[in-house]
Amino acid sequence: MSVNIKRVAEMAGVSVATISRVLNHPEKVLPETRQRVLEIMREQNYTPNWFARGLNRARTHTIALVVPNIENNTCQKIISGIETVAYNKESSVFLCNTRNDPGATLSYLKMMLSRRVDGIILVSPVPESESRRMLADASVPSVHVGKVAPGGNEANCYLDYEEGLGRLADHLTGLGHRTIDLLCHNPGNYESLSLEEGFCRARGERGFAGVVHRAETTIQGGYLAARKLIEHGKLPQALITASHEQAFGVMKAARDLAVPVPERLALAAMTDSDLCSIVAPALTSLEQPALRLGMVAARMLFDRIETGELLPDVPRTLILQSTIKIRRSCGNTKYIYEARD
Structure with missing residues (x-):
């Protein structure tokens, strides 16, 4: 008993x-x-009984985490970082997977607000979306993981995709590639918008030619997109993919259709994994600090929960930079290295 x-x-x-x-x-x-x-x-x-204790103190010791796709490697690392901080704060996490459905995002937000969670973290919000307005109007502390339009009062943190893409473009143009395409996400979230903006800026500043293609950020998505480019004779000299999974699919299509990488097609990815150094050729990529991003988001949220506002020495917006990992898939013939900030 x-x-x-x-x-x-x-x-x-x-x-x-x-x-x-x-x-x-x-x-x-x-x-x-x-x-x-x-x-x-x-x-x-x-x-x-933490829930009962929370009622007495107007706290439930629960936070809501709304993510677009729990199968995404970056999302998984963000979730892990958030849960680590929440555990240390003796709080549980309601995980809401929207599957990239804006309607599901709104439904989950309404549900979590009705359950009196202490705070909400929204990953990859669409700028100026209804979900952003809903959180702005609510009296619940919230943090956006993703770049949002200026002018709001929300706390947000994000990975600087534009800066990272520019560094990959510098590497590719430095190796002599003059046509560089981008294989992007399907439109709608901040990663897609940031990648396209960064690509257009890099193209204008560095003077290479290139266009944007869209595909699911999966191996299958990369495979189908690459086959289409190869079969239609529209293959560029170099291709930057939004994810390493897409890049693996591109490699498979290139092998199937006898297109050598990197001799005919240089390849780089905006995300990294342990597999990137194992595939042949080893994939040049950006290591995104997604785990740290999740921890930063959670700390920002708990600062708001516990004090009613961000701590004075904590910026309202925090931007995290990536690490470029130079391997063999772009035609690099020198030593392999990692360039760190």
């Missing part, structure tokens, strides 16, 4: 208020009393 806080207080010979102080403000309890209470809790396998 499980015990409640009242029974623990009786067994320890103290008041329920003292038990509450042991749980919430242990520094205000005499060491010997605190030790006795904790020993009884352990002996009785007493676990505090």
Whole structure:
């Protein structure tokens, strides 16, 4: 039979208020009393009811995390970073997978707001979307993981895709490639918009020719897009893919259709994984600090939850940079290296 806080207080010979102080403000309890209470809790396998405690303090110790696709490698790392911080804050995470459906995003936000979560993290919001307006109007602390339009009051953090794409473009043009295409996401989220903006800027500044293609950020998406380019005779000298999964699909299509990489097609990806150094040729890529991004987002959210606002020394917007990993897929014949910020 499980015990409640009242029974623990009786067994320890103290008041329920003292038990509450042991749980919430242990520094205000005499060491010997605190030790006795904790020993009884352990002996009785007493676990505090965090949800009930949250009601008393207008806190539920739960946060909502709304993501576009839990199968995406970057999303998985962001989730892991957020959960790490939430665990240390003794909070649980409601994970909502929208499958890139704006309607599902709105439904989940309404659901989470009705459940009195302490805060919400929205990953990859569409700028000026209804979900952004909904969170702005709500009285719940929130953080956007993704680049949003200026002028709002929300906290946000994101990966600088534009800067990273520019560095890949520098590497490719430095190797002599003059036609460089971009294989992008399907339109709608901030990664897609940022990649296209970064590509257009890099093309204008560096003077190479190139166009944007769209495909799912999967191996299959990359494979089908590459086959189409090869079969229609529209293959550029170099191709930058939005994900390493797309790049793996491009490599498969190139092998199937006897297109040598990198001799005929140089290839680079905007994301990295352990497999990038194993495939042949090893794939040049950008290592995105997605795990750290998740931790940053969670810390920003808990700052708002606990203080009502971001801490004074924490910027409202935080931008994280990537690490370029130079391997063999672009035609590099020198040593392989990693260029770090």
